[in-house]
Amino acid sequence: MKVLRLVDRIFPPQVVFAHCDIPCGIYDPKPAQIAAETIVKMVGKIMVLSDEKMSVDDKNACVRYIWTKEEHARKCKEELLILWTDFFKPEHLKMFPKLHDTFWKATKLCSQNKQTVDMKAAQELKKAVDEIAKMFAKAKAAAKK
């Protein structure tokens, strides 16, 4: 071991940290719900535009709708991952046996909604996020008892 320490003196190793953030304890599914609903709206707007001959203004609007869809899909995924990994604990699995599966499918749907303009996928994401919001409310209510 002393030899390794000696080597480290000559070639200093990189520093590694153990604590990545401060647990703030503030969690809410609302941002994910708003993001999912925004995706549904944007998909609807893009689909209406694609059926018509587009003017320059329409093209500009289309890019803005796509950009908004992309950004909200990213945001939705980020918010879901925070709830999944930070709020829900192993003890919640007893209450929600399909917790991991629900989150896994919802986050996959976020990626699918980035890749495609698919109203079915957008509606499925909204439904999945609403389901997670219900689970969140039940978990919160159980914690208060």
Place this chain on the structure above:
Amino acid sequence: MEPAFCDGDHVLTFNWIKLQVGDVIVFKFENILKIKRIYKILDDLILVRGDNRKSSSKEKLVDPKNLVGKVILKY
């Protein structure tokens, strides 16, 4: 990560190894290196958390592409 790893400890990592739940890994997160223990492995993601839950209660999802390696030696 106390008591397993304390300030000033040196670790050696190896990345040609199959990861298992309970392994301690070093990974890149927002341009800094982190050390955490694996508590779940999904298809394409690794879930990690710190041993010292009072100071490090938030779990993280690690993309395997950000993995530096598994800790194989503390010295």
